[in-house]
Amino acid sequence: MKKENITIYDIAKEANVSPATVSRVLTGNAKVRPQTMRKIVDVIEKYNFRPNSLARSLLHKQSKTIGFILPDINHPFFSTLVQKCEAHALELGYTTFLCNTMNNSANESKYLQSLVEKQVDGIIYLGGRINDTATDQEYAEEMKKVLERIPVVFVNGQMEGVDAHAVRTDEESGIEKLVELLVNLKHKKIGFLGGMEGISSTDVKKNTFMKAMKTIGLSVNKDWVFGTGFSIESGEEVAAQLLYLKERPTAVICANDLVAIGVIKVLTKFGLRVPEDVSIAGFDDIYLAQHFPPGITTVSQNYDQLGQTAINVLVDLINDKEPEKETVVPTSLVLRDSCKLCSE
Numbered sequence: 537m538k539k540e541n542i543t544i545y546d547i548a549k550e551a552n553v554s555p556a557t558v559s560r561v562l563t564g565n566a567k568v569r570p571q572t573m574r575k576i577v578d579v580i581e582k583y584n585f586r587p588n589s590l591a592r593s594l595l596h597k598q599s600k601t602i603g604f605i606l607p608d609i610n611h612p613f614f615s616t617l618v619q620k621c622e623a624h625a626l627e628l629g630y631t632t633f634l635c636n637t638m639n640n641s642a643n644e645s646k647y648l649q650s651l652v653e654k655q656v657d658g659i660i661y662l663g664g665r666i667n668d669t670a671t672d673q674e675y676a677e678e679m680k681k682v683l684e685r686i687p688v689v690f691v692n693g694q695m696e697g698v699d700a701h702a703v704r705t706d707e708e709s710g711i712e713k714l715v716e717l718l719v720n721l722k723h724k725k726i727g728f729l730g731g732m733e734g735i736s737s738t739d740v741k742k743n744t745f746m747k748a749m750k751t752i753g754l755s756v757n758k759d760w761v762f763g764t765g766f767s768i769e770s771g772e773e774v775a776a777q778l779l780y781l782k783e784r785p786t787a788v789i790c791a792n793d794l795v796a797i798g799v800i801k802v803l804t805k806f807g808l809r810v811p812e813d814v815s816i817a818g819f820d821d822i823y824l825a826q827h828f829p830p831g832i833t834t835v836s837q838n839y840d841q842l843g844q845t846a847i848n849v850l851v852d853l854i855n856d857k858e859p860e861k862e863t864v865v866p867t868s869l870v871l872r873d874s875c876k877l878c879s880e
Contacts, residue, residue, distance in 0.1 A: 542583045551575045602630045602850065603651035605644060606662040609636040611766070612822040613792070613837070614662055617691070620843030621660060628851055630657070637664055641675070648682055658687040658850045661700075666693030667736050673697070687853035691846050693736060701853060703846045703863045707737065707819075708744045710835035710867035711789065714817045715748040717833070717869065718787045722878040723815060727760030727785035729774045730795030738763065738791055741819065745789060760785045763795070771798020779806055786814060786878050793818035793825040796832050800874070815875040831872035841865050 544562075548555040553572060561568050561576045568576075579585075602625050606614045622632050633656060635647035644664050651659055659682070665675045676697045682688060683700060690702040718726050728745045731738030742761065749756050759781055764770045771794060778784060779802070790796035796818030800810050810816050810830060818825055821836035842865045852859040 542585050544585075547576065547579050547583070547585060551579045599655050599657055600630050601633060601654070601656045602847075603633045603635060603647075603654070603656040603659045604662065605635045605637060605647050605651070605659060605664065607637050607639045607664045609634070612794070612824065613820050616822065616839050617662065617837070617843055620839045621847050624844045624847045628847065630847075630851070639664070641665060644675075645678060648678065652682060652685050656686065657854045658689070660689055660691060660846055660850060661693065662691050663693065666690045666695055669734050669736050669739050671696035671698075687850060689846055689850045689853070691842070701849055701859065701861055703842065703849055703865065705837050705842055705865045706867050707740050707835075710819060710869070711741050711744040712748050713867075713869045714789050714819075714833075714835060715745060715752065717871075718789070718815060718817070718875065719752055719754070721787075721815065721875060723785075723787040724754055724878075725757070725760070725783075725785045725787070725880075726754070727757070727778075727788040728791075729761075729763055729778070729788050729799060730766065730771060730791030731763040732765055733763075741789075741791060757783070757785070759783075760788070763791055766792055766794060768794045768798040768801070771795035771800075772802045773798070775799040775802035779803075784814070786880055787817070787875065788814065789817045790819065792820045793822045793832055793834055796834070796874070797824060797828050800828070800832075811874050811876040812879075815878070817875055821870050825870075826872070830874055833872045833875045834870050836868045836870050838865055838868060 544555050544558050548558045553576060557568060557572065558576055561573055604618055606618060609615055618634065625632055633651060633654065637643040637647060665672065676695050679695055679698045688700050690700050692704045694702060726749065728742055731742065746756055762774060764773050771790065775798060788799065790799060796816050800816055803810060803814055808814055816832065818832045818834035821834045825832040825834045845863055845865055849859045849863060
């Protein structure tokens with residue numbers, strides 16, 4: 537038989553079963569004896585009637601696919617992390633579906649349902665509703681139903697009342713390192729810019745910043761702690777507000793590197809030098825942080841380790857192993873040229 541002309545009837549004839557039995561194996565709609573299934577799958581693979589991965593999945597009840605749900609593929613944090621995750625997944629024999637929700641909760645729900653229907657083996661969940669500090673109970677119930685079907689791993693997020701496995705970076709330690717660095721550079725007037733209230737990553741960083749300053753014995757001027765988002769544009773906006781203050785900080789920690797870039801752009805446009813007049817620190821260590829003048833001091837999310845860990849936890853769950861409920865990946869300080877010794 538020519539491979540391109542193979543039909544379900546040919547499969548049935550060679551396997552010595554009925555076409556209906558072959559159909560049941562292909563659709564998984566009814567139980568078939570293991571010996572019979574093995575014969576049918578052997579013939580399917582022999583003639584490549586369907587992709588070999590599909591034929592094998594009929595035996596092992598795995599599709600060897602993983603779904604990613606993320607809010608914005610244009611954001612360098614998510615695109616970099618997904619790239620690291622996908623590379624490791626491929627090494628382990630998994631292909632991926634990428635679901636970009638465009639920061640829309642309705643799209644998150646659609647993609648969750650779609651991935652379940654596609655019978656992916658598991659889902660890596662990045663951002664979106666798992667970053668809400670206050671969990672919407674309707675979303676929580678929806679997630680619980682998904683978890684009854686397939687494993688889900690949250691990355692840098694959580695949902696109250698949802699017993700999902702989580703992998704997160706040690707953002708608290710990263711902020712503490714930045715505060716310690718600036719204090720060692722003799723800064724006492726330090727601000728925190730960017731982010732958004734009600735988003736867990738912002739709340740964690742801001743609260744850690746306030747606590748670290750208090751521990752060191754430095755007061756925090758509330759006029760120096762505010763934010764409107766996570767983009768370069770939001771960084772420009774907060775920097776413009778900073779310019780109107782009678783008293784300005786000598787150093788600021790930004791919620792992420794994009795905000796830091798926006799802050800540097802506006803401050804330099806209006807004649808302030810970074811780091812001579814103001815020291816700026818970011819967070820994430822995206823590609824641009826290294827190359828945007830003067831080179832941004834930041835905190836690395838250790839994308840390789842974070843991505844590999846997330847995939848490893850998910851694959852363990854797929855294979856009925858029981859990894860730790862929460863895995864914390866360390867962050868590391870990256871020193872560049874946007875911070876210097878305070879002259880005041």
